[in-house]
Amino acid sequence: MRRARIRPGSPHSAGVTAGALLLAAAAVAAVPASAATAAPLPTAPCGSRGVTAEDTELAARLNARLAKKLRGYMNGYRVSCARVVVAAVRARGLPREAAVIAITTAIVETGVRNIDREVDHDSLGVFQQRATWGSAAQRLNVAWATGAFLDKMLRKYPGGSWRSAKVGDVCQRVQVSKYPERYQPQAxxxxxxxxxxxxxxxxxxxxxxxxAKSWNPATAQRVPYSQTKTRGGYRTDGSGYASMALGLAKPGPITVDLAKNTYTRPIPMTQLLQGDLVIDPVGANTARMVVIFDRWADAARTSYWAYQQRAGYGTDHRVVRHGLESGTQFRAYRPVGIR
Incomplete structure (x- = not known):
């Protein structure tokens, strides 16, 4: 594995070692100025799907949410690598905490890239595993490399004891890095x-x-509306409220993202069922809106009861017509996995 890291100065620089930089500097001194630009480290594909449009779209959203090493540096390729790591953890039947440990390690080791050049001794792959871990082909197979990482983690922490340890401590015990302090900040x-x-x-x-009822809609105990405050980890705006009701990851995706196929799929308004969403994802954040469909208010289906975190009021339960008027930008959406 790599022993020295720098924060990425470009999408290709994560994981370059101090030794490699010294060697590169010496090489640059011996070549003409026109040839002094260092080539990026070569990478191998991470999965059979390659980089999809969904990977690229997710990378753009993550860039705005990440806070440390990879903020602004996520791209579709890195997401494709992370996707294979997470899938390998799920295939083993391990909980998502194990995937957090593996991804945190990959962030520090390579910036979540499947590096196929032995830059630091004989390290290869997304975890920069040495030759003692397996063959080059195995270490460059991200699913195999993740499995090997998990095998060692489980050996080091028998009986599931890794679940009560700090993420950074588990990463270090598996990787045995010269810089153990670098893992936890990326967790x-x-x-x-x-x-x-x-x-x-x-x-x-x-x-x-x-x-939805737990925020006491339409009562004196309702939760005040805010785009900056949180309750139980969720934003107290419309999308945060809907995310809480659906049990999505905190603080919840924004309204625009709730309308994407990661979380929902579009349906006709006539097919709305309790728990579905009606969303206007267009315009500035003050114009976008999401409500949770409860039930039709009349037999003719000209209006319906909905739960909503309403600006200027807070948590509400009232009759609305969003999506039923002509020219409306509201559309009906069914949450993924709802039953």
């Missing part, structure tokens, strides 16, 4: 990446409504 971003890639468990319509 928060590891959690964000995993939450974006680990499908939320299915939720029942009754659970959605019960959670």
């Amino acid at each position: 928060g971003d590891g959690q964000i990446i995993v939450s974006a890639l680990w499908p939320a468990p299915g939720v029942t319509r009754a659970q959605v409504i019960a959670r």
